[in-house]
Amino acid sequence: MNIPIYPLIALLLFPGGIFLLGWGLAYEFIDRKLVARFQNRIGPRWFQPLADWVKLLAKEEIIPDGVHKGLFLALPVVALAGALTAALYAPIAGWIPSFSFRGDLVVALYLLSMMTLCIGVAGANTMDRFSILGATRALTQLFSYEAPFLLAMLGPAIAAGSWQISEVNTFAHANLWMILNQPIGFLIAIIGLMGKLELPPFDAPEAETEIVSGALTEYSGRGLALFKIGRNVELVVGLTLVSAFYLGGLSNPLEFILKTLALLLLTAGLQSLFARLRIDQTVGMWWRIGAILALVQLLAILAGQAIRGLL
Amino acid sequence: MTEETGSPRKFIVPIGPQHPALKEPGHFEFTVDGEIVTGASVRLGYVHRGIEKGCEQRSWVQDIYLLERICGICSHSHATAFVLGVEKLAKVTVPPRAQAMRTLFLELERVHSHLLWLGVAAHEGGFDTLFMYSWRDRETVMDILENLSGNRVNYSANILGGVKYDLDQKQADEIRKGIDYLEERTKYYLNVVTTDETFLGRTRNIGTMSYDQAVALDAIGPTARASGLARDVRVDSPYAAYADFPVNLVTETQCDLVGRFVVRIRELFESYRLIREIIEHMPGGELTTRVPRRIPEGEAISRVEAPRGELFYFLKSNGSDKPERVKVRTPSLCNWASVTHLAIGHNLADMPMMLAGIDPCFSCNDRSVTVRKGGESQVWSWEELRRYGIEYYK
Numbered sequence: 001m002n003i004p005i006y007p008l009i010a011l012l013l014f015p016g017g018i019f020l021l022g023w024g025l026a027y028e029f030i031d032r033k034l035v036a037r038f039q040n041r042i043g044p045r046w047f048q049p050l051a052d053w054v055k056l057l058a059k060e061e062i063i064p065d066g067v068h069k070g071l072f073l074a075l076p077v078v079a080l081a082g083a084l085t086a087a088l089y090a091p092i093a094g095w096i097p098s099f100s101f102r103g104d105l106v107v108a109l110y111l112l113s114m115m116t117l118c119i120g121v122a123g124a125n126t127m128d129r130f131s132i133l134g135a136t137r138a139l140t141q142l143f144s145y146e147a148p149f150l151l152a153m154l155g156p157a158i159a160a161g162s163w164q165i166s167e168v169n170t171f172a173h174a175n176l177w178m179i180l181n182q183p184i185g186f187l188i189a190i191i192g193l194m195g196k197l198e199l200p201p202f203d204a205p206e207a208e209t210e211i212v213s214g215a216l217t218e219y220s221g222r223g224l225a226l227f228k229i230g231r232n233v234e235l236v237v238g239l240t241l242v243s244a245f246y247l248g249g250l251s252n253p254l255e256f257i258l259k260t261l262a263l264l265l266l267t268a269g270l271q272s273l274f275a276r277l278r279i280d281q282t283v284g285m286w287w288r289i290g291a292i293l294a295l296v297q298l299l300a301i302l303a304g305q306a307i308r309g310l311l
Numbered sequence: 312m313t314e315e316t317g318s319p320r321k322f323i324v325p326i327g328p329q330h331p332a333l334k335e336p337g338h339f340e341f342t343v344d345g346e347i348v349t350g351a352s353v354r355l356g357y358v359h360r361g362i363e364k365g366c367e368q369r370s371w372v373q374d375i376y377l378l379e380r381i382c383g384i385c386s387h388s389h390a391t392a393f394v395l396g397v398e399k400l401a402k403v404t405v406p407p408r409a410q411a412m413r414t415l416f417l418e419l420e421r422v423h424s425h426l427l428w429l430g431v432a433a434h435e436g437g438f439d440t441l442f443m444y445s446w447r448d449r450e451t452v453m454d455i456l457e458n459l460s461g462n463r464v465n466y467s468a469n470i471l472g473g474v475k476y477d478l479d480q481k482q483a484d485e486i487r488k489g490i491d492y493l494e495e496r497t498k499y500y501l502n503v504v505t506t507d508e509t510f511l512g513r514t515r516n517i518g519t520m521s522y523d524q525a526v527a528l529d530a531i532g533p534t535a536r537a538s539g540l541a542r543d544v545r546v547d548s549p550y551a552a553y554a555d556f557p558v559n560l561v562t563e564t565q566c567d568l569v570g571r572f573v574v575r576i577r578e579l580f581e582s583y584r585l586i587r588e589i590i591e592h593m594p595g596g597e598l599t600t601r602v603p604r605r606i607p608e609g610e611a612i613s614r615v616e617a618p619r620g621e622l623f624y625f626l627k628s629n630g631s632d633k634p635e636r637v638k639v640r641t642p643s644l645c646n647w648a649s650v651t652h653l654a655i656g657h658n659l660a661d662m663p664m665m666l667a668g669i670d671p672c673f674s675c676n677d678r679s680v681t682v683r684k685g686g687e688s689q690v691w692s693w694e695e696l697r698r699y700g701i702e703y704y705k
Contacts, residue, residue: 038440039439039440039443039444040443040444040447041443129322129323129324129325130324133324133346133659200437200439201437201509203437204660207437207660208331208332209331209332209434209435209437209663210332210659210660210662210663211324211659212330212331272439272440273440274438274507274509274510275433275436275437275438275441275507275509275510275512275513276436276437276438276513276660277509277512278512278513278658278660278661279346279658279660280346280658281512
């Protein structure tokens with residue numbers, strides 16, 4: 001940490017920057033391929049996400065009439081920056097997080113929410129009706145999954161007695177996998193992650209058969225490319241956090257690959273299993289079932305700790 | 312609903328003419344209050360092709376091929392409705408084997424249309440896995456059709472006075488094998504649409520149309536049968552070989568989208584049964600009979616139960632080798648009213664599925680309508696109509 005070059009490497013090459021972008025594209029490919037195979041399709045070739053991304057970057061960026069131009073251009077950058085910054089606090093590739101301080105879990109979780117907020121503002125910024133509807137839905141969805149997801153991520157932190165991601169990771173590595181003693185929390189965390197990433201069946205904010213492309217309908221070229229890669233980065237960071245917390249921590253690259261891929265397999269399976277939920281069904285599900293289950297899990301953890309304290 | 316859309320305070324979501332939900336161009340305007348639809352209107356006419364007028368310029372034989380292209384999915388239904396009408400005008404009796412072959416094609420077409428619809432409807436609800444699966448299995452019936460006629464879509468099996476294609480033992484065995492496989496798969500799909508909770512969440516109590524509403528809105532086809540309205544041309548006035556191979560009418564009383572799914576899937580089982588029976592008891596004899604080139608003067612009405620509902624043909628002959636008038640009323644046209652009426656009060660998210668629920672076909676119900684205030688009637692020639700079309704879209 002004394003070498004001044006290190007923060008630059010961490011930001012630009014590994015684990016942030018280039019590595020994370022490449023890894024995000026790779027995971028997008030694996031996700032798309034898995035869903036395609038589950039749906040009895042062939043699926044894309046390995047370089048397809050990269051090709052899509054390069055193509056989008058090269059295309060003309062159309063700025064529609066009636067938008068706040070600065071906001072329109074800045075939002076994709078902010079969204080990507082949020083996701084990339086969150087990665088610095090996560091044990092990417094089983095490495096010790098590049099930066100770490102007490103309470104960085106909360107910061108990382110809020111940085112992950114930047115994406116959805118940016119998408120919501122981006123949709124509300126344009127005049128397009130589909131964008132406005134998509135933005136409304138994206139923000140509605142944010143308010144429904146955010147609290148249960150947060151509670152689910154706090155479960156392991158409370159068990160570890162620290163709100164520092166690296167310490168929770170170490171604790172998880174040393175103890176029983178928390179998926180076993182906090183199964184509800186794991187379920188909510190993984191489903192919440194799918195809601196965050198607007199993956200099916202939580203893709204109402206961008207349901208193509210209803211509102212075309214949702215909040216991002218008016219985005220093209222570079223802006224769309226940044227939003228897309230930002231989502232990929234968020235996928236990697238989200239999978240890293242959930243597997244670090246619930247699947248016994250990440251201490252080396254092999255564990256990182258195996259555990260995140262196992263989670264990716266699970267989310268791909270869930271994606272192809274269900275019909276799209278309506279936005280009112282999503283909200284109802286999270287608040288009526290998700291939030292209560294998350295609270296029950298939290299109470300169970302607190303009760304368990306109290307009992308252990310008494311013994 | 313049009314007076315509402317004029318008000319500036321309403322939030323209108325336009326769907327179409329170009330929209331990912333629509334496989335063909337149509338235009339819908341949904342007035343929404345948040346996510347709730349408060350008004351709906353439909354505007355069609357983007358794929359008007361002037362086929363009815365075109366028929367008057369072509370001979371009776373050429374018209375078969377033109378009319379087959381009205382719809383890419385129920386092409387055989389259109390051709391059958393037309394040739395049945397012409398044969399009625401010409402007063403010829405078609406050999407029973409030809410009628411049985413027509414019926415076989417009609418039922419195979421219903422199978423492929425219903426499987427296609429199942430996939431599209433599932434896709435509209437965001438259930439892409441079911442979409443991919445049902446379209447994969449639909450390939451089986453497409454292969455059967457290709458094996459029989461050489462074509463996957465426009466089979467052109469009909470000619471005036473009979474059919475072109477015969478069925479041999481090898482083909483019959485292949486059909487049996489394909490139908491056995493499809494029956495297995497269809498059982499699975501029936502299970503999925505009636506038990507999958509997320510899917511039921513999108514279909515249960517959505518677009519509920521009571522029996523009385525179905526009667527009042529003049530719903531036809533599976534859409535009506537899902538509301539308990541027993542209306543099926545195959546049963547009410549059997550044509551082709553349906554008198555020899557009677558159909559058991561399938562109705563459901565759920566009245567909502569679940570009912571529309573279940574009705575169509577149960578109709579698939581009925582079609583499988585019919586196909587097996589036709590192959591088993593295929594009458595022998597000739598495939599064609601002679602039909603005069605000039606059709607005697609007269610008028611005829613011909614009705615066929617297309618996969619989407621009653622297909623109605625009116626034919627008028629002036630004794631020449633060309634029809635005087637061909638009027639087509641396609642089933643989708645009759646069901647639009649039910650969509651715009653039932654949409655109100657539902658979520659915007661339900662609209663694609665409700666639209667898909669009637670199995671709409673846009674190109675077949677597009678007509679050119681000229682609204683003129685008073686004045687005398689006007690007859691346009693083909694050339695004038697063509698020029699008008701070119702000018703209109705310039």
